[in-house]
Amino acid sequence: MTLMQKFLGAAAGLALTAGAAFAEPALVYDLGGKFDKSFNEAAFAGAQRWAEETGGTFREIEMQSEAQREQALRRFAESGANPVITTGFAFSSALEVVAPDYPDTTFVTIDGWVDAPNVKVIGFTEHEGSYLVGMLAAEASKTGTVGFIGGMDIPLIRKFACGYAQGVKAVNPDATIISNMTGTTPAAWNDPVKGSELTKAQISQGADVVYAAAGGTGVGVLQTAADEGILSIGVDSNQNHLHPGKVLTSMLKRVDVAVYESMKAGDALEGGVEVLDLANGGVGYAMDENNADLVTEEMKAPVDAAAASIAAGDIVVHDYTSDDSCPALTF
Amino acid sequence: MDFLTLIQLLDSTVRLATPLLLACLAGLFSERAGIFDIGLEGKMLAAAFFSAAVAAVTGSVWLGLLAGIAASLLLSALHGIASITFRGNQLISGVAINFLASGLTVLIAQSWFQQGGRTPSLMGGGRFTPITLPFADAVADVPFLGPIYAELISGHSILVYIAFAAVPLTWFVLFRTRFGLRLRAVGENPAAVDTAGVSVVGLRYAAVAICGVLCGIAGAYLSTALQAGFVKDMSAGRGYIALAALIFAKWRPWYALYATLLFGLFGALETRPDVITALTGMRMQGQLLGALPYIMTVIILAGFVGRANPPRAGGEPYVKER
Numbered sequence: 001m002t003l004m005q006k007f008l009g010a011a012a013g014l015a016l017t018a019g020a021a022f023a024e025p026a027l028v029y030d031l032g033g034k035f036d037k038s039f040n041e042a043a044f045a046g047a048q049r050w051a052e053e054t055g056g057t058f059r060e061i062e063m064q065s066e067a068q069r070e071q072a073l074r075r076f077a078e079s080g081a082n083p084v085i086t087t088g089f090a091f092s093s094a095l096e097v098v099a100p101d102y103p104d105t106t107f108v109t110i111d112g113w114v115d116a117p118n119v120k121v122i123g124f125t126e127h128e129g130s131y132l133v134g135m136l137a138a139e140a141s142k143t144g145t146v147g148f149i150g151g152m153d154i155p156l157i158r159k160f161a162c163g164y165a166q167g168v169k170a171v172n173p174d175a176t177i178i179s180n181m182t183g184t185t186p187a188a189w190n191d192p193v194k195g196s197e198l199t200k201a202q203i204s205q206g207a208d209v210v211y212a213a214a215g216g217t218g219v220g221v222l223q224t225a226a227d228e229g230i231l232s233i234g235v236d237s238n239q240n241h242l243h244p245g246k247v248l249t250s251m252l253k254r255v256d257v258a259v260y261e262s263m264k265a266g267d268a269l270e271g272g273v274e275v276l277d278l279a280n281g282g283v284g285y286a287m288d289e290n291n292a293d294l295v296t297e298e299m300k301a302p303v304d305a306a307a308a309s310i311a312a313g314d315i316v317v318h319d320y321t322s323d324d325s326c327p328a329l330t331f
Numbered sequence: 332m333d334f335l336t337l338i339q340l341l342d343s344t345v346r347l348a349t350p351l352l353l354a355c356l357a358g359l360f361s362e363r364a365g366i367f368d369i370g371l372e373g374k375m376l377a378a379a380f381f382s383a384a385v386a387a388v389t390g391s392v393w394l395g396l397l398a399g400i401a402a403s404l405l406l407s408a409l410h411g412i413a414s415i416t417f418r419g420n421q422l423i424s425g426v427a428i429n430f431l432a433s434g435l436t437v438l439i440a441q442s443w444f445q446q447g448g449r450t451p452s453l454m455g456g457g458r459f460t461p462i463t464l465p466f467a468d469a470v471a472d473v474p475f476l477g478p479i480y481a482e483l484i485s486g487h488s489i490l491v492y493i494a495f496a497a498v499p500l501t502w503f504v505l506f507r508t509r510f511g512l513r514l515r516a517v518g519e520n521p522a523a524v525d526t527a528g529v530s531v532v533g534l535r536y537a538a539v540a541i542c543g544v545l546c547g548i549a550g551a552y553l554s555t556a557l558q559a560g561f562v563k564d565m566s567a568g569r570g571y572i573a574l575a576a577l578i579f580a581k582w583r584p585w586y587a588l589y590a591t592l593l594f595g596l597f598g599a600l601e602t603r604p605d606v607i608t609a610l611t612g613m614r615m616q617g618q619l620l621g622a623l624p625y626i627m628t629v630i631i632l633a634g635f636v637g638r639a640n641p642p643r644a645g646g647e648p649y650v651k652e653r
Contacts, residue, residue: 033437033447033448033563034447035441035446035447035448035449036447037447037449041447153617153618153621178605180602180604180617181617181621183621184618184621184622187564187567187568190562190563190564190565190567191565191567192558192562192565193347193350193553193557193558193565193567194567194598194602196557196558197343197346197347197598197599197602198602200339200343200602201339201343201599201602201603204336204339205603205605216562216563216565219449219558219560219562220558220562223452223558223559223560227559242452330614331616331617
C-alpha cells in the first residue's frame, strides 16, 4: 500500500465516521445571494454564529436560477444533511414536492408556507416591525411625505409596505405615503440603478424619508437618499452603518436567530409553525452609534410604547397577507 | 402635470437611456460587421465591476473607467477569438460571456473585498460627479429655457455627454469614412471585401474592439456614475434591452438614439405612477406599468417600424473559398 493510498483510505474512513456521528445542517440561500447585506446575509450570520459556538460545520448553496431549487434540496437530503434550512418564500413549492420523499429529514422554510409533517415553517411579523419604523419615519419627516420602495411585487413585500403605512398614519394621519415596487421578476432584488431612479422620483414628489425593503436594490436606494440628503430606512439586517448619520434606522428581522435556533436543535428539530414577533424579539428596529443623533428620546418613547402595546396585543397591526388588502395604502 | 415634473421625467429618461445607448451603439458596430453579440450584458457587467473595483482601490474614477474598458475589451477579444478566428457559433460564445461575467465578477469581488460580491462604496474622486455646464446657475431663472438648460441638459456626468456625442460620431464613422464603408460591407458581403484585398478578419476584430470600448463605458457608467459601487448582476438585463433597441433602430445610429430614449422614457414613467394617474385620470396597477415598455415595444415593432433587415452576413463566420 503506497502512502497515497493510506492517506486516501484514512480520509475516507474519517469521512464515513463523521457522517455517522452527526448530520451536518444545510443552508440554502435564495436568489438574492448569500451576501445581500440583508435577508440572506442575516441567515449566514446565524449559521456562522452556530458554527463558531459549537465548532460544527454546515453546508450551503446559493441559488442561481429558479430551476435549481428542487435539485439542491434533493441533493442535500440525499447526502444526509439535517435539518435543511431554506431562506425565502420561493422555496414553498419546491419543498411541497421534495419534503414527502424524505420523511426522516427536517426541512425549514423561513418566510415560506408548506403543510407537511417534516417541514418547520418559520414566519415573522414583518408588519409589526415595519409599523415601528413607519412611526419613526413620520416623526422624522418634515414634509409629511414618506416613501416605500419594495423589491419584487409579492404579498410578503406588500406586508412590509402595509405595516409601514399604518405606522406612519398612526403618528401623522395626514401623511402621504408613496409606494413603489421595483419589478415583478426576481431581477427586481438586484437592480440598484432602478432603486436610485425610484428614490429620485419619490424625492421629487416630496418624500424625505424612504424605507427600502428590496434586497440588493436597497443599496441603490440608501445611496441615493444619502447623496440627495434625505433619510432612509434599511431592512432585515442592521444597515445603519452603510451611510452613518443618513440611515434613520433599520427594520430588523432576526433571520439569524431563526437559523441559529434551527441548527442548534439539529436532528431533534421537528416540523410545525413558529412565528417570531415583537413579543419574542423576532422583529424590531435598530439603534446604534450610527443613528444615535437621528433618533431622539422624544421620538423613541412613543415607538417603544407602541411596541409594548403590540407585544401585549393592545394594538393590532393589520397583516396584508391575511386578506390581501391594506387599510392604510392602496397598491 | 406641470413643467417641472416634465423636466424631472426627461432628466430621469436621459439617465436611464445612457447605458442603453452606449450598449446599443456597441452592438451596432459589432453587428454591422457581421458579428452578432448577445454578450453585451456580460461585458457591461464585467466593466461595471472592474471600474468600481479599481476606482475603489486607487480612488481615481478615470483609472476605474480604463480598467472597465480593459475588462470589456478582454471579453470582446474572447468573443472575437471564438467566433472570428475559430469560426464558432456567435450566439453560444455570447451566452458564455454572459455566464462568465455573472459568475466571475461576484467571485473576484468576494476574494478581493470580502464584502460578498460587492465593491466598497466609492467616495469622492472614486465617482463620476455631475457636471454643471457653464452659466447653468445664471440662466436657471429664465422661464422655460432656463430649467431645460439647468436641469435637463446640465448636471449629468461626463459619460452621458460622451454617450450622446457617440451618436453623430458613429454615424460619421460608419457612413462617411472608408473604414465605415468596409465595415458595413464586411457585414453584408465579406467575400466582396476579401476580393478587394481588405482583411475581413482584421475589420471584424476592429468592430468587436469598438464594441468592447463602448460596453466598457456603459458598465462604468452604471457602477461609478449612477451608483457608487458594484452589486451582483447590477446590469439587470440592460444589455438585452439594448439588443432589442438595436433591432428597433434597424441598425442605424440616429434611430438607436431615439429607440433608447424611448425605452428610457418608459423606464422613467414606470417610476412615476402619479404622473400616469394625472395624465390618464385613472389609477394604473404597478404590474401593468412595469409591463408597459414591453407592450409598447410589441405594438411599435409590429405597427410602425416595419421590416427590420439585419446585416446579411450577420452570424456567419467567414470562410475563404478555395
